[in-house]
Amino acid sequence: MFSPVQHVRAYERIVEQIESAVLSGELAAGQNLPSERELMRQFEVSRATIREALRVLESRGLVRSRPGNPKGPEVLSFQTNLLRTPLSHLARVEHVSLTDLLQFRMVLEGSATYLAALLRTDEQLAEMEEALAAMVSSVERGMAAFSAADLQFHDAVARASGNELLSVCSDVVRGVVLQMMHEHIAGAPDSVDLMQTWLKAHSALLDAIRAGDAELAARRIRQDLFDHYEMHVDPERRAVVEQMLRSGS
Amino acid sequence: MFSPVQHVRAYERIVEQIESAVLSGELAAGQNLPSERELMRQFEVSRATIREALRVLESRGLVRSRPGNPKGPEVLSFQTNLLRTPLSHLARVEHVSLTDLLQFRMVLEGSATYLAALLRTDEQLAEMEEALAAMVSSVERGMAAFSAADLQFHDAVARASGNELLSVCSDVVRGVVLQMMHEHIAGAPDSVDLMQTWLKAHSALLDAIRAGDAELAARRIRQDLFDHYEMHVDPERRAVVEQMLRSGS
DNA sequence: ATGCATTTGTTCGTATGTATC
């Protein structure tokens, strides 16, 4: 007859309502929520409850509130941050190894590149070429600048895959890999040779994308990633990783 | 001379401290945090501040607090929860289509299956066979039970990949796909035919894994996923998705 | 450039329903 009532805490319902308003686009980025006091009138709850809801929304990257702002909490433009923090946490929590990450990145970027070779528009191709040019010109500015340009390049490729999810995840994993490299391994040497090798590889990769040869492009990027991070791969799993890049998957 | 003071909110520092304690394993899953009142003594802040921190940790899936629990907030066993909520949010926020999700799932599960075929132990193989048997016996209990058993099967396969990250992500995406199907599409009919077809496909997939034929196994699972969700694929992108499954990527 | 009003960050006190011993 009657079904048990599940306790939903007050702040949860507020989070739900605000979140769905933001997600549905009812509240666009750049706009502002009503002030805490106004919200507490609208939801008919105490200020503490409103604040708990706001803290959760803030931690999810949907809003940001600053002290003394009469306009109220701002609605943020969400993006990859929504996923980056949790994934980075996951990597630390589960003691994900660099080998795991590299393997995962090979899977993601391999597929993204495959799709990019098939679907890229001329504008997107131009973007990649531009990013590659930026890499060339940043060789002499050191490894840090070079890495930043490299990220741009990979991002351009991933976006051309036409799959937002794949693109965002690739982006996130790329970031986490870089972060772990920074944390655990001494900074890469400013080797011009290394950068030149890297450039040549990327140039060949871009050729494959330009030609629309998806299979080749996917194989190349996987090979490039492997070559670049080879030294950090767990010796026991090396054979498997290598087999992955020889094959199609 | 002096560097600008960045004011970090009190609750943020508490989140950081508790989070790093949990993440480092100092506080294992199943244990309990001190009660709110005790925490407020230890951190020397008010109860409201403690609660804001706890709400954030709760929304990240690290702890759960229930009213009247004298032992204090529980530390949860994280892993998939840590990623599922954000990814599910991302899918909704960025208006990720079912086609995006399916494509992504094909990439992840394809690679996971590839690796599983190479690396699975006999125990893991037995697990998959067990899950398949559970699917067989749940055919008559309806689609819901069948789907649950199906999840078990895929989870067993993904775990055998030996890559925790790949496994967790596959699991998460699988869940999100199911959730979106539930939200947007009328519940699948209790078609026994459909389940039988599904079973046959899984059986063939398991054969490939058992034989250690990684290429074949990967191709099969991608094909199976495509066949199953084909009707929901955006017609414009159908050709590309099909090309993906014919090829290696 | 200076106040001024408003808002947030934080604290304290209190009432109420609930889970555990």
Add this chain to the structure above:
DNA sequence: AGATACATACGAACAAATGCA
């Protein structure tokens, strides 16, 4: 079954920070 300790939620208050006239 009762006592105890707990979380949920409310209200009032003060300091610091912000935006605007």
